[in-house]
Amino acid sequence: MKLYEKLADDIEALVTQGVYRPGEKIPSVRRTSQHHRLSITTVLRAYALLESRGVIESRPQSGYIVRPHGPIVAAGLAPSKPLAISASVDVSRLVLSTLRSIRSDEAVPLGSPYPDPSAFPYQRINQYANAIARRPGLWHGSEELPPGARPLIGQIAKRYLENGLSIDPNEIVITVGATEAINLCLQAVAKPGDVIAVESPTFYAMLHAIERMGMRAIEVATHPREGIDLGALADILKTQRIGACMVMPNFQNPLGFQMPDDKKRELVELLARYDVPAIENDVYHELYYGGSHPTALKSYDEKGLVLHCASFSKSLSAMYRIGWAITGRYREQVEKLKFLNTLTTPSIPQLAIAEYLKNDSYDHHLRKLRKAYAQQASLMKAMVKRFFPEGTKMSEPVGGYVLWVEMPAEVDSMRLYQLALENGITVGPGYMFSTTPSYRNFIRLNYSYPWNERIEQAVITLGKLVASCMRSAA
Template sequence: MIESSTQNTAYDEDFLYVQIADRLGSQIRQMVLKTGEKLPSVRALSQEQGISLSTAYKAYVQLEIKGLIEARPKSGYYVRYTPARSFDEPKREKQANESKKVSLDEMIAMVYRNFSTDSIVKLSVASPALSLLPQAKLNKSMIEAIRLSSNSCISYEGVQGNENLKKHIARQAFSWGGNILPDDIVTTQGCMEALVFCLRAVTKPGDVVAIESPTYFGIFNTVQSLGLKITEIPTDPTDGLDLDYLASAISKQQIKACLFVPTFSNPLGYCMTNEKKKKLVELLAKNEIPLIEDDIYGEMYFGKTRPRTCKSYDKQGLVMLCSSVSKTLAPGYRVGWCIPGKFKAQIINLKLMHSLSSASPTQAAIGHFFETGRYDLHMRNLRKALHTQCLRYTQAIAEYFPAEVKVSRPPGGYVLWVELNKKIDAFELYKQALTYKISISPGQIFSTDSRFTNFIRISFGIPYNDEIDKSLQTLGHLISNF
């Protein structure tokens, strides 16, 4: 009993320091506590909050790690955080860049080429650094999954995928409001294959598909490669999709499907509210339009709970949710899935024609990783790391970039959307930065007609270090001198 009581006390103290740090952090971000302001001493905080000195110290260390405060020798703790300028209202670029000398395809190809170059600081890659991924534990799950398999994972999986993996995906769905059975799921080779299957299931060449603007270039490239036409729906960096614009577009043209990223959209990083997600589902259901929901970033939330999905509001089976572990756990494993609702038969038929089945070893390994509880532990650590990195990158942008620069405030995901002076050409900035071994994503590549010429996307997937700090400082100088 004494041991149990001791453990509970330790747990309570851990919980307390996180609570204290969260409250102070909120006050700093809301500028109740302002940059340069001195904080109470550790002893004073301890007495004020009725907590131990150790708990007070750990709360300050947590805030220091996140870059919100700094310790000054023989002086105490001070607020370090300088709020970057955020978007005050939607920024909707309506005119294409008429003077572009390089085609959109060439721009995208140039950015892609640098994704695998080791000598370049990749602020352009919206994925986790390998150091944030549990490589050793994944290896153990792979070995165990093969050992436990009756055929060492060398035979074909069923067309819908590994049963153990589907079972745990269904359990994970509970966190986003889903009531999903394993048989509702079809596994795929990554999220992009899931998106392709869903598009092909509900459209034919020549049909119109609605997507966000701006959006990840892989999405509109995929839609266009299937011979489909695109209508772009403007988005707000805070609130997400303009539902009124979407409703108007639906009334004016025959939209056959919508493909949106409602949770931590790339590149804006917004998360639509539950109310807007529900309204979106109801609007599309009323018009019998399928929604392909790309939820690949849904698990990377910075708040206390996982955001709900559009799929959780789906009553007619019209929402087709797609996701994978590529952004959370193992990009190279290519393990994805879709929950296609009423279109399951079409998806299964497409998978049979396209790939027959998914890779057995990687699916079994991810299923085992879920089963052991390693995934939940890993995600708790990854979310903390990403939240800290988001704050540190934002702080550096506030310090190093010109005062007129504005930056998004994503509540999750991997990316910051940065608005520069209108005179700056983001692609020219990209080329200049590349001469300093720094890769960014120019805004032009996030629209079908090279809009967003004075925007850039910066990923905070790499842990903040001296190299990142120097790179952001260099980028700030380039922007200032442009």
């Protein structure tokens, strides 16, 4: 057992025994560090672990307290309030150039959108791939026409069923990652010039899909822990024709929220009243920190108006880029567009993943991943709280692996991005998540990588760079 785990266990035992009571302050990081002769980092890790276990929580100005029973305190981020005006989209150039510099293997990848590749069971999947490639020759074998490889479609439907969602396998179309799924679904339901409603901030993949088709985006007010504002959306639906609504109800990138179930149902019903299709990006659905799998918008869909997109890229195998769409009433259109767009998805990876799902312990793999991400979330939050300037606010992700950080208003995230790069650190500037500069002073931080000294030092350096941006702006 590591030092910080031991410390966390000791403190948890005191809480369990009632020595520290709900709402009561526990000793500060500094005092505990002195007291136990442990480094600040070790104590922060222990407190982060306790936070991830729900034992304590940090309160502004008052340090850490034993968590009271009842609702979680607000995370500090205010709901967004974008103007209800649609805009053409041209964000991809910025995103591409940013992601490019983020890919340097020398820099600490806090700006990366990707999960840690070492977390995936590639050896097992490759073993299956090899066995499949060696199967005695049939006439074909190298291609799978849309909708995709039957065994994989079956395994995906089975997985949804186990997660409480009954899916018609005939609605599933396999794609090149969720990116293609989102593109095809949007193209199936709307046409160039149409106005598409999105969250604010929104994941740039959604904006890319809109840009690709020459559509327009309208950003909708979004609550940092509950998702898209249904009142604001209803107002928009009353006044203009909306071609589709694209949302990420579970562990939204960048906010990390999970929409409450009743809000998901209301959203589906609201859109159905206006006959507006919903495109649901659910790529993080397996990466929840709570006790149970989140529901999908799709599970409240009675009219076939929800097009659900997901992939294995965040949970099992980024390198094969196998995604899918569950197409509702648009099955035929999506399938045809898939055929037109990339003809087929390579079959060997599809069959190899199907074998993995059938024979290996995907659940065991996911439990490890969820536990690691939950702990790393707490560590990242604790480090940002400790080392970023006063006035910094952040999201409360309950799944996935990104943190959304609001810095003081005078900090420009592009300036910070440049300074960070010069210091061998990358961040995701807020400009990528909107058609407007509304998130000028926000950054997205990735915490999928196993925690280490380099990451720790990078967060400390970032905090200093933020402070220097504030000074130079003053």
